[in-house]
Amino acid sequence: MDLDPYIEFRDRLLDAGVIVASPVRGLYGKARPFVEVYDGVERLVSAEVSLDRPELFRFPPFIPRDMYLRTDYLRSFPDLIGSVHSFTGDDREHAALLNVLDDGGDWGAELSTTDLMLLPAACYPVYGMLSGRTDVDGRRFDVLGTCFRHEGSDDPARLMSFHQHEQVYVGTEDGALEFRDDWIDRSVALMGSLGLDVRPEVANDPFFGRAGKMLSRSQRESALKFEIVATVANADKPTAIVSCNCHRDHLTNAFEITGTDGAVAHSACVGFGMERIVGALFSQHGMDLAAWPSDVRDRLFP
Amino acid sequence: MDLDPYIEFRDRLLDAGVIVASPVRGLYGKARPFVEVYDGVERLVSAEVSLDRPELFRFPPFIPRDMYLRTDYLRSFPDLIGSVHSFTGDDREHAALLNVLDDGGDWGAELSTTDLMLLPAACYPVYGMLSGRTDVDGRRFDVLGTCFRHEGSDDPARLMSFHQHEQVYVGTEDGALEFRDDWIDRSVALMGSLGLDVRPEVANDPFFGRAGKMLSRSQRESALKFEIVATVANADKPTAIVSCNCHRDHLTNAFEITGTDGAVAHSACVGFGMERIVGALFSQHGMDLAAWPSDVRDRLFP
Numbered sequence: 001m002d003l004d005p006y007i008e009f010r011d012r013l014l015d016a017g018v019i020v021a022s023p024v025r026g027l028y029g030k031a032r033p034f035v036e037v038y039d040g041v042e043r044l045v046s047a048e049v050s051l052d053r054p055e056l057f058r059f060p061p062f063i064p065r066d067m068y069l070r071t072d073y074l075r076s077f078p079d080l081i082g083s084v085h086s087f088t089g090d091d092r093e094h095a096a097l098l099n100v101l102d103d104g105g106d107w108g109a110e111l112s113t114t115d116l117m118l119l120p121a122a123c124y125p126v127y128g129m130l131s132g133r134t135d136v137d138g139r140r141f142d143v144l145g146t147c148f149r150h151e152g153s154d155d156p157a158r159l160m161s162f163h164q165h166e167q168v169y170v171g172t173e174d175g176a177l178e179f180r181d182d183w184i185d186r187s188v189a190l191m192g193s194l195g196l197d198v199r200p201e202v203a204n205d206p207f208f209g210r211a212g213k214m215l216s217r218s219q220r221e222s223a224l225k226f227e228i229v230a231t232v233a234n235a236d237k238p239t240a241i242v243s244c245n246c247h248r249d250h251l252t253n254a255f256e257i258t259g260t261d262g263a264v265a266h267s268a269c270v271g272f273g274m275e276r277i278v279g280a281l282f283s284q285h286g287m288d289l290a291a292w293p294s295d296v297r298d299r300l301f302p
Numbered sequence: 303m304d305l306d307p308y309i310e311f312r313d314r315l316l317d318a319g320v321i322v323a324s325p326v327r328g329l330y331g332k333a334r335p336f337v338e339v340y341d342g343v344e345r346l347v348s349a350e351v352s353l354d355r356p357e358l359f360r361f362p363p364f365i366p367r368d369m370y371l372r373t374d375y376l377r378s379f380p381d382l383i384g385s386v387h388s389f390t391g392d393d394r395e396h397a398a399l400l401n402v403l404d405d406g407g408d409w410g411a412e413l414s415t416t417d418l419m420l421l422p423a424a425c426y427p428v429y430g431m432l433s434g435r436t437d438v439d440g441r442r443f444d445v446l447g448t449c450f451r452h453e454g455s456d457d458p459a460r461l462m463s464f465h466q467h468e469q470v471y472v473g474t475e476d477g478a479l480e481f482r483d484d485w486i487d488r489s490v491a492l493m494g495s496l497g498l499d500v501r502p503e504v505a506n507d508p509f510f511g512r513a514g515k516m517l518s519r520s521q522r523e524s525a526l527k528f529e530i531v532a533t534v535a536n537a538d539k540p541t542a543i544v545s546c547n548c549h550r551d552h553l554t555n556a557f558e559i560t561g562t563d564g565a566v567a568h569s570a571c572v573g574f575g576m577e578r579i580v581g582a583l584f585s586q587h588g589m590d591l592a593a594w595p596s597d598v599r600d601r602l603f604p
Contacts, residue, residue, distance in 0.1 A: 082387070
């Protein structure tokens with residue numbers, strides 16, 4: 001019997017009480033073992049990121065719709081977006097909405113578009129905050145965000161809601177490249193210290209549609225995006241657990257961020273996929289925390 | 303000059319670099335001083351909640367739409383809801399969507415309703431998880447959730463996105479009442495230990511519309527909901543920073559949760575409004591963390 005490795009791994013996590021299921025694919029609750037490992041990883045990532053003495057911000061899982069449109073997310077990844085809708089009517093309109101619900105209709109379609117989109121990447125609010133600035137010669141930001149991507153899947157490492165702990169650099173072109181390369185080395189070392197068998201790979205974002213195929217190829221050829229991959233569910237197809245990206249002036253141009261020399265700034269980021277790292281650890285070390293290698297336990301639970 | 307106390311307090315937080323603004327009312331970023339206090343409060347709340355040895359779960363900021371409809375949130379608080387919409391079309395439909403955007407139209411209205419609603423209260427996924435169980439005689443749950451309520455406001459304590467750290471009890475009617483009363487005392491003591499001048503008050507939820515006024519009155523008369531209030535922005539109108547609620551069999555009935563005796567279970571919860579507690583602390587002790595009373599600093603930053 002050839003089991004789907006994603007379903008098999010997901011079921012092992014569920015059976016061991018590491019996660020709990022919901023009726024929606026890609027949406028899980030985290031039980032205590034998951035949370036304990038998550039907190040340990042978060043402490044280690046925070047400590048490593050802090051070495052650079054970045055400014056620290058925590059943004060909500062939403063981004064203003066106008067700010068969102070300055071990125072090209074809607075053009076490049078429309079299938080992954082989340083838009084927030086609400087009800088703004090009176091008693092009479094409320095009664096009409098409930099009638100649609102009671103008739104089994106699409107009551108969501110009756111709601112109004114709000115000012116908010118769900119945050120797709122933890123670093124976007126940083127560019128919003130810096131928008132229009134003309135003095136950004138090299139600033140670093142520590143952000144931890146709850147991100148949304150609309151991609152239900154049986155792969156327990158492909159969640160609709162997940163956390164990215166990022167450090168973002170905004171400054172010069174050379175500074176951005178150095179930052180990216182430095183963090184490839186440091187994230188390989190950090191993940192390796194947890195007993196994970198990792199390697200960096202050139203990668204691409206999942207651009208949408210026919211035109212997206214070309215964008216993906218071009219991104220790979222320019223080697224701007226690297227992913228640190230590890231086995232989570234499928235040994236034949238490792239999963240990205242950290243990504244190290246140069247954006248060149250793509251986002252800084254959209255948000256009109258320049259250095260004191262008047263040139264458009266460049267940006268780069270390292271993003272730790274927190275739930276994926278935890279998933280890789282359970283995959284590598286098994287479902288029983290007590291049986292994990294003592295050096296890994298010492299790192300995570302000092 | 304009679305300044306709006308909410309705007310005045312918000313501007314003090316912004317000027318001191320405790321929070322950062324966004325173009326949307328009720329949506330802020332947290333800067334380092336806010337995050338440090340938040341983490342200190344979270345550690346203290348976690349420690350107090352842990353004394354009861356609850357089961358621990360962390361759920362995403364979303365709830366499956368069908369599960370959501372088993373609560374009466376859409377009937378009682380339609381003005382606060384958040385519904386998640388996405389794009390599910392092909393290249394051709396994507397081009398049409400971008401045309402609506404480029405023409406300045408309501409492109410959000412073109413999206414499709416997904417399976418997800420934004421989570422309005424941290425405890426709802428617990429009832430979803432227990433749904434249909436017939437053996438719940440007294441279980442306790444530690445949950446920490448990112449909640450959404452669509453209510454933009456100048457009051458920096460009234461956020462669209464905020465965190466509730468809750469303990470939830472599901473069991474007997476007497477057990478639920480005891481739990482609620484125990485936590486009124488314990489949360490008053492915990493908040494008092496941080497130098498906050500707090501008191502418990504009978505409260506009601508903000509039920510919508512004309513019928514809602516009656517529901518609010520009836521909830522007050524039955525004294526099911528208590529709030530621990532403190533001054534945040536407005537000394538004349540204190541803000542709820544903790545709530546202690548008996549739900550009777552309202553939610554357990556909707557989710558078909560019974561005890562081993564076959565009777566519908568009762569539930570209760572205590573919810574710590576994390577950002578509001580942090581706001582109350584900045585209001586009480588000022589914008590300069592270094593100048594906070596040493597006993598409060600020792601509690602928060604041991």
